Amino acid sequence: MDKELIKSELTGDSCIHVKHKSGLDIYICEMPGFSSVEALFGTKYGSVNTMFRQKGDEKFTTVPEGIAHFLEHKLFENEDCDVFELYAKTGASGNAFTSFDKTAYLFSCSKNYQESLRILLDFVQKPYFTKETVDKEQGIIGQEIKMTNDNPEWRVFFNMLRCMYHSHPVKIDIAGTVESIAQIDADLLYKCYYTFYNLNNMVLSVAGNISADEVLAICDECLKDCDDKGLETVFPDEPDTIVRKEIYEKQPVGTSIFHIGYKCKACTGKEKLRKTMVASVVSSLLSDASSDMYQRLLKAGIINSSFGTEVFTGDGYFTVIFSGESDSPEKVRDAVADEVDRMIKEGICEKDFQRIKKSTYGMLVRELNNVEAVANLMMNSHMEGIGPYDAINVLSGITSADALEFMKNELGRERLVMSVIEGEGE
């Protein structure tokens, strides 16, 4: 088992990577001076992975929407007890989350991390589903779905994705619907578990007040060898075009909220990282609090300080989003599109470009100041096929010409959609 030292020349930070004999990729970052430990055990399995097959399977299997999230809930219950009861004996705070393209089980603690790590590695490798436990979870997840559907920020985001994507499952809710989760049973959960919870498809990330050797010894003790089953996931063909330009929905809200997004071409690995960094700098150039557009809209009372941007990417999707509160979201959308046109025509101010790059660098350095953020960074980077410190290096290499090229190629008006949640009286 070789330890690979990964180092950031720019900040001096480092971590180690080990490809464990079980097939699992392990990232460990010892952080002297910190008291806490954050551990994440993740699989590349999220809400978008609804069609898959393994080596030897002739046909692809299609599963109900929301099953990855359902599986995450159910894994917390083993044959003898609830996993939270085990963590209660170590003092760790356990949790889990399912996103579009990953599921992760985690704990944070400040003492007894060795025992908590054993609990984590053990329960994730030991599924236990029965009809009774599956039925019980329907009510709990049903309430979670209703809660998120009452959340206007959630609704406005998914409505935007539905405007963009014809077929890609990123447009479906992570938890599914009350109807789709009703189709889930124990057999389906086992099928998904044994497909995606193969250690060759997973990663362990541990950061904080730890010893790398201790972590690896616990991994040797707890990890079961796994054959790589040749997992293949597919997505329906997704055209470059959008579905519709805009969508409005009424909800009980105090202020109208909007998401304005460009549907960009998806890519993977280092190309995706580079494009993400360029898109991030471009969105700040267009609309950060010192930009002309931001100031114009703010002074006109069209936006407030909630206005912000995000680059949202994953397996088969890539979007640049502008979001906030406004009574006139159409004016914000037009202003964004006009600003893109103006910048393409007039060019990018080099001084502003360098300033935004510095600001982005500062944000990346801050991330390394935090145990939880470092553990997440190592897991996410691995799942995206890049190194934990690649972002800082890639950022230093991008130019204003790259930014201009991105705007020309990706930020056309024909790719722009808008989602609005407005108050019931409007």
Next chain:
Amino acid sequence: MRYNRTELSGNIGFSSIIDEKFKTASLTVRFITELSGKEAAANALGIGVLSSSSAEYKTLAELNEKLSSLYGAALNTFARKRGDVQVLGMTASWITNRYAFDGEDVDSEMLGIIHGCIFEPNAENGVFDADSYMITQKDLLDRIDAELNNKRGYALSRAAEIAFRGEPAEFSCYGTKESASAVTSAEAYSAYRKLLETAQVEICYIAPEENNAVLEMFRESFGTVNRNSGKLTFRSVSPARAETVTESDKFDVLQCKMVMNFKTDSDDLFGVKMLSTIFGETPVSKLFMNVREKLSLCYYCACRFTYSKGSIMVDIGVERENIEKAKAEILRQLDEMKKGNFTDAEMESALLSLDNALTQIGDTPSSYSGWYFERFCDGAIVTPSEQYENYKKVTKERIIQAANSLSLDSVYLMLDKEEQA
């Protein structure tokens, strides 16, 4: 880590926490004053405008351009409620000089900006700059309106309003929409000057290296202010009603919310906190294991303890038809606590959970800042490990006493429109 506290003249505390592991420096300045329905909005506006410009950086654009050039340094203002007091302030954080690849003195530049925003605001003849004020006022009005967007948060705010009616804690730290829209720039400026002169001030600086210039800047700058500040009371227990009050609102929502506010007159901070932890603060608590896991009634059902008001609030998102069932189970679980029906293992797990949370304090600058501010409000500066020793001394009898001191004061329901209460 090195903690040092200096009392400056005029009721101003300066805490310095030096911890070499950090890559950033952070500074929080808190102005603490009585929460009043009349003045809350003016105070929030007076503080809020400070992060939009200063005498040196005349516009939000200029200020943000400068912050962005300092590697994306952050500078924000805030208004919060803590029991019956309003805590207003400014917080800033930046990467330290060691990580500035162009060799800038980020520390000094940020100190200058913070000084400018607080002591040389963008104001003339007793009014704030018109654009800066207009932006801040719109922001506050939108923030008040947007409270409804977060249904769980809105339900908790409404529950507090009902539970603490007639006390300062019933008010929002932002004031009402009516009061915030009526405040003029001159009134906001005057409110800010009053805070500068009369509020209790707590400053917290957290960095990897000592920087005496920070303390000296505040000593010198506050030395020019005519300070006349009194000590505030940070704890005023809210009396429980003889009869439980229930109030509700109807919205077009899919999930109803219920907030039950229990009150206690117990002074046993550690006993009541242990009770609250076992009752509903962890995923092995009575509420989580029974209301969620056993009865599948909800996704969340949890409680939070506010010592300053003697209140434990239980909140749950639940179907309309299950509200009474959930309420009965919550009360049944509390009854179990009152009868002492909880195990040594449950007490041990609560202790471990508290120990875990306490030991993690210091891993982020904000956790340090929050910890030492809360201890200042409690009246005794203790370390997290000293606090843990206090929890260890809590006996089962103290927890039972704490449970028996609770009474249900009020219930708030957010109902869907289809059903009638």
